[in-house]
Amino acid sequence: MQELTQTQAIDIVGRFEAGQEIPEEMRGDVRMLGSLLGRVLRESGSEGLFEDVERLRTATIQAYTDETPEAFAKAAGIADSFTVERADEVARAFTCYFHLVNLVEEHQRVRILRERDARPERQDAADSVAAAFTHLSGEVGEETALQRLQSLRFHPVFTAHPTEARRRAISTSIRRLATLLEEHDGAVRSGAQARRTQRRMLEEIDTLWRTAPLRSEKPSPTDEVRAVMAVFDDTLFTAVPHVYRRVDDALQGAASGGRPPVVRPFVRLGSWVGGDRDGNPFVTASVTRKAAGIASEHVLLGLERAALRIGRGLTLDAATTPPSDALVALWQRLKDADEDAAKEIATRSPDEPHRRIVLLLARKIAATRTRNADLAYRDPEHLLSDLRVVQDSLAAAGAPRQAYGHLQQLIWQVESFGFHLAELEVRQHSAVHRAVLAEVEAGGALSDQAEEVLELFRVIAFLQERYGPRAAGRYVVSFTQSADDLATVHRLARAAVGPAGTVPVLDVVPLFETFADLRAAPGILAEIVEHEEFRTRLDATGRRLEVMLGYSDSSKDVGPVAANLALYEAQAEIAAWADREGIELTLFHGRGGALGRGGGPANSAILAQPPHSVDGRFKLTEQGEVIFARYGDPAIAIRHIDQVAAATLMASAPSNEQRNSEAAARYADVAEAMDAASRERFFALVKADGFASWFARVTPMEEIGLLALGSRPARRGLSVESLEDLRAIPWVFAWTQARINLAGWFGLGTALEAVGDEDRLRAAYREWPLLRTLVDNVGMSLAKTDARIARQYLDLGDRDDLAQLVLDELELTRSWVIRVTGGEQLLDGKPVLQRAVKMRSPYVDALSLIQLRALRALRAAETPDPEQQRLLLLSVSGVAAGLQNTG
Incomplete structure (x- = not known):
């Protein structure tokens, strides 16, 4: 085929892009960032790079649109003609382009969400928690629907599974570009400001181009913990209470924020980062301890800052908002424990009793973070108790907006995240447990692996003592193939601490992964609940039981079709068994980001589950690029949580269960x-x-x-x-x-x-x-x-x-x-x-x-x-x- 003229090439690219029906604002963003990238390639790439990128781009577009063998061969010939050095640069250029397009698509999603929220009647209400509650009320009555809303639970578990191909430095650069794109939207009416923003974008894209796209070394487990913490700091700490507020606004209307909320916190975060040691020798007991410490540091710092911000704004005079007797008593206790600080705060806020209290509570949160035993809270329940004293006092004094406004959001944050942020879960392969137990029972010298496994149980006991029982209590057993695989965990926990030690409180979670294991699951569960430790734990938790289902290995085992059918059948049988036994079942879905690993839209998957397999509780793994795609931007995170929680509520609607059962x-x-x-x-x-x-x-x-x-x-x-x-x-x-x-x-x-x-x-x-x-x-x-x-x-x-x-x-x-x-x-x-x-x-x-x-x-x-x-x-x-x- 002959080489295309520049005019022909422009025509091919233009016709292709015009046929994509891209919204005009989005089209403008793609063109702007694409042109800035082109400028960077001309300025910072080697000679002729931009022209080679355009040659390959035009050829692949032509091959895609006319689908002739000749067009495909031409595009392949161009790629093969490059030197290795030039092919390296071209690959990096296209990768940069994709990062920019991904950013534009995310920005467009946020733009649409904000436009919807700005309307009097949001267009996305059909799949929100508020809409699900209204629908459910029509089927089961408002009282029952309210009970289900208040027991709703959405539990994403972040994992460190290696599916995020880009470096964290690249992700950080893209986030800076996202901020600039936001600024550009606001600067479109000011030519000078728009030019300044574009100049900064050009600088950032040049930085993106010059940043090595591949990591030189694998991240350590601690690096992975800190990467997930960035999502919490930037998004989830504030997004989660915003979700609750949106639901309460929809259900209570103008009264929301001026009286006790209807909604109870329904998001719980879990994490395998620093706890998942199945096949990962780098996750040790020491790493698990560090992971919990890092998470606690982040959440306590967030709570401290939130309390300081709220406290500084509570400038309500005692004459207009008198303190309750309980608040006066609380002040006395806090003053006795922190006399110098109380005196200083009282001097600055002489007639502002609520402000004084919250500022002192911020100091107690800080003391908890720095491990100051004299001032630290023993657990989050004591902090919640103090916050509710303040809330009740404000409400009784005629200040409900202050009681149920920002202060309520802080209470929601403590209820959702505690002092641990995310419930750190441990996972280990059943074969490892069997090998270690055999060593322990043999009574000889223990291997390094056995010592490490036993040390882990001691670390779990330590974490529960320091951060509360919710901090680390779930122990997932990979490749569970018998009831003994689960009972072994309790035996190892007892062996680890000895007769005089404190045995950690454990919810041992079976993970059924292969096709055969899924089919055997109901029988294994029926057997395990007869074991003494399981019976005791069931009684202590009100007969709650968690079971994990693996989507990945079952699909690799028998293919995606048979795996999906087997997963449905296993869920139906397990749910029916739990219903007969009076067990409150939570199914934990080990879904990956890719479609071959159970990925895809979570809300439609939830609504397709068997009857009684959800019952208002949905737990799943979130990993790699999925974490940042769903939770990296606040608006998208709020929308995603709202959608999935709505589907979780709707899944148990009689009409939905009947449709699934009959079909x-x-x-x-x-x-x-x-x-x-x-x-x-x-x-x-x-x-x-x-x-x-x-x-x-x-x-x-x-x-x-x-x-x-x-x-x-x-x-x-x-x-x-x-x-x-x-x-x-x-x-x-x-x-x-x-x-x-x-x-x-x-x-x-x-x-x-x-x-x-x-x-x-x-x-x-x-x-x-x-x-x-x-x-x-x-x-x-x-x-x-x-x-x-x-x-x-x-x-x-x-x-x-x-x-x-x-x-x-x-x-x-x-x-x-x-x-x-x-x-x-x-x-x-x-x-x-x-x-x-x-x-x-x-x-x-x-x-x-x-x-x-x-x-x-x-x-x-x-x-x-x-x-x-x-x-x-x-x-x-x-x-x-x-x-x-x-x-």
């Missing part, structure tokens, strides 16, 4: 046929001779292990001859990088073909929430695949049989998803997502072509070339940014 029964034969057919198809691929080594060759799976994503190793063992030792994250990540996304869809086409009745399948899609969620998620996964690119990866493997099997299933699945959903192309019912995928795809193609040239070179070489290896890793980071998920 599951009506389409049981469909589920059975899909399960059998999809598993057979999946096994035909993954159980084929030589599959594991072929998979490692046709994807960058081995090279992904070189990325310094997280402290946790990518594999449990050293070999790729068996998939059992490969973690689910690199399994999903590798298929995503190869633009195949196999972990998210493989087997669904065969499953639907086995049913065959298109009309019945369309009816099932309309009526059966589980199938609708599964098909919609597969549609999203397929939209990010590219058969042309995928074929290039599959050709690396010299196994035409396996390559054809994948491509045939891809085409079959795509065809059936479009037919079942009734559209003409993928994502027809999701125009915003469809637009985002189409807008990104040709640019991701450019990075994929660079990755392919590096991968071919590495596969052909006897020893890895460090330059090609670096180029491959740069492209991996860029593709992850472009597709916006990894594992």
